[in-house]
Amino acid sequence: MRNKYSVFSLIKNALSYHENWQRAWKDPTPKKEYDAVIVGGGGHGLATAYYLAKKHNMNNIAVVEKGWIGGGNTGRNTTIIRSNYLWDASAGLYDHALKIWEGLSQELNYNVMFSQRGVMNLAHNLQDVRDLKRRTHANRLNGIDAVYLSTEEVKKFCPIINTSPDIRYPVLGGTLQRRAGTARHDAVAWGYARGADAMGVDIIQNCEVKGIKRNGDSVEGIETTKGFIKTKKVGVVAAGHSSVIANMAGLRLPLESKPLQALVSEPVKPIIDTVVMSNAVHAYVSQSDKGELVIGAGTDDYVSYTQKGSHQIVEGTLNAILELYPIFSRMRMLRQWGGIVDICPDASPILSKTSIKGLYFNCGWGTGGFKATPGSGDLFAHTIANDEPHELNAAFNLNRFVSGDLVDEHGAAAVAH
Amino acid sequence: MFLINCPYCGERDQQEFKAGGEAHIERPKQPTELSDDEWAEYLFMRKNTKGVQFERWNHAHGCRKWFNMVRDTSNDEIKAIYKMGEKPPAQ
Numbered sequence: 001m002r003n004k005y006s007v008f009s010l011i012k013n014a015l016s017y018h019e020n021w022q023r024a025w026k027d028p029t030p031k032k033e034y035d036a037v038i039v040g041g042g043g044h045g046l047a048t049a050y051y052l053a054k055k056h057n058m059n060n061i062a063v064v065e066k067g068w069i070g071g072g073n074t075g076r077n078t079t080i081i082r083s084n085y086l087w088d089a090s091a092g093l094y095d096h097a098l099k100i101w102e103g104l105s106q107e108l109n110y111n112v113m114f115s116q117r118g119v120m121n122l123a124h125n126l127q128d129v130r131d132l133k134r135r136t137h138a139n140r141l142n143g144i145d146a147v148y149l150s151t152e153e154v155k156k157f158c159p160i161i162n163t164s165p166d167i168r169y170p171v172l173g174g175t176l177q178r179r180a181g182t183a184r185h186d187a188v189a190w191g192y193a194r195g196a197d198a199m200g201v202d203i204i205q206n207c208e209v210k211g212i213k214r215n216g217d218s219v220e221g222i223e224t225t226k227g228f229i230k231t232k233k234v235g236v237v238a239a240g241h242s243s244v245i246a247n248m249a250g251l252r253l254p255l256e257s258k259p260l261q262a263l264v265s266e267p268v269k270p271i272i273d274t275v276v277m278s279n280a281v282h283a284y285v286s287q288s289d290k291g292e293l294v295i296g297a298g299t300d301d302y303v304s305y306t307q308k309g310s311h312q313i314v315e316g317t318l319n320a321i322l323e324l325y326p327i328f329s330r331m332r333m334l335r336q337w338g339g340i341v342d343i344c345p346d347a348s349p350i351l352s353k354t355s356i357k358g359l360y361f362n363c364g365w366g367t368g369g370f371k372a373t374p375g376s377g378d379l380f381a382h383t384i385a386n387d388e389p390h391e392l393n394a395a396f397n398l399n400r401f402v403s404g405d406l407v408d409e410h411g412a413a414a415v416a417h
Numbered sequence: 418m419f420l421i422n423c424p425y426c427g428e429r430d431q432q433e434f435k436a437g438g439e440a441h442i443e444r445p446k447q448p449t450e451l452s453d454d455e456w457a458e459y460l461f462m463r464k465n466t467k468g469v470q471f472e473r474w475n476h477a478h479g480c481r482k483w484f485n486m487v488r489d490t491s492n493d494e495i496k497a498i499y500k501m502g503e504k505p506p507a508q
Contacts, residue, residue, distance in 0.1 A: 241467065243465035243466075253462065253463075253465070254457075254461035254462055254463065255463065255465050256463060256465055257490075300436075302436035302472070303436070303438075303465060303466075303470060305467045305490050306491070306493050308418075308493075309418075310418035310431065310432065311418055345460075345461050401457045401460075402453045402454055402456075402457040403453065404453075
């Protein structure tokens with residue numbers, strides 16, 4: 001029986017010096033057979049397992065993770081959550097996730113520290129202004145809250161931004177989604193893991209997939225470092241390593257894996273109470289509850305699995321940050337890291353069946369998957385359980401690269417993710 | 418970030434170069450006869466190898482010439498560089 005977290009359990013455990021907390025999830029050895037196996041124990045994979053158990057009564061399932069849960073991109077992103085995407089399909093997908101975020105801490109009985117502090121996107125040239133106004137209108141037609149701000153309103157909402165007309169890329173305006181914000185990324189993985197585990201899902205860490213066994217066009221199981229696991233359904237949620245798993249099954253995906261970097265500063269007192277993104281100069285920044293500035297940089301343009309990334313990418317981002325926020329000129333950066341992101345040609349994700357029966361892929365989230373974690377898990381669980389996509393992820397199928405019906409967020413929305 | 422030995426200019430910083438993706442993808446000889454599946458394969462599907470990968474690079478901020486590279490994407494180690502039109506080295 002899972003103990004509920006509450007103020008009373010906190011007091012009770014404080015009295016015993018926090019030494020008797022129940023384990024949040026078990027550490028099981030894999031069974032011989034499961035109804036479904038999820039490959040990848042990040043936020044999306046754990047959420048998929050959680051919703052498979054909760055909404056589709058599939059409790060005899062496992063999540064296999066080659067490292068530790070939440071140790072990949074879930075623990076490496078800049079935690080921004082928003083749904084102000086241009087196209088109807090994307091708006092539907094990301095706003096579905098945002099609606100789940102709004103009640104997630106209560107649902108999981110786990111504080112994911114979801115904070116609707118707003119996300120502001122800046123415009124630095126006339127084309128930006130036109131694109132952002134168009135996006136604001138598109139958002140509102142889709143029922144997503146969005147407002148367009150003048151330069152003065154940008155300054156009022158976030159006073160530390162340099163709105164002088166004399167800087168190299170002056171701020172000409174911006175958009176604001178007030179329901180957007182941030183959440184604690186580790187807590188999302190831990191909360192979903194605890195929830196899934198409580199419903200009987202086996203979370204198997206340090207278990208790397210080495211092969212996918214097929215019988216003709218159907219999946220029979222997976223070879224792992226902890227032995228063969230028989231299953232008829234495999235849901236792959238392996239982010240940057242999706243192509244590696246696909247190759248094991250003899251599939252090719254329209255993905256390129258590239259390092260994306262982020263960095264945090266030394267912790268300081270509260271100075272920025274929102275999230276500000278600027279696509280044109282590629283700088284975005286927010287402040288964590290610990291006080292660190294959380295800064296997202298860009299991707300390198302070559303395929304690499306090194307989780308490092310190039311120095312000039314970070315330098316370019318910090319140049320832009322310093323011009324937009326002169327107040328940060330003497331801040332020191334504390335840590336920098338990279339994660340491997342799998343990018344689709346149209347910068348939209350794939351949540352899809354494949355040509356192999358029982359093999360499903362949830363990948364291609366590129367540089368912006370964290371925000372979609374709950375929605376992605378919910379819709380992918382639906383796809384696996386019913387062997388059919390939900391209407392909200394039907395557009396994000398693999399076949400769009402054959403039919404040409406792409407969800408082109410890259411070119412049209414100029415959205416950094 | 419690494420150094421790249423441009424076959425025309427010599428060793429330069431990687432930031433002078435532009436990555437051009439997977440190499441040796443041949444343009445279809447009879448484009449009009451291709452099915453949608455074959456177009457998708459040619460345009461979008463990639464090996465995205467973790468390990469030794471053959472790829473194209475362009476010395477964008479130098480001689481602006483294209484060339485081929487064999488690189489291990491798991492550690493960014495460059496195995497070989499050869500000019501366009503040359504046969505890839507055996508691996």
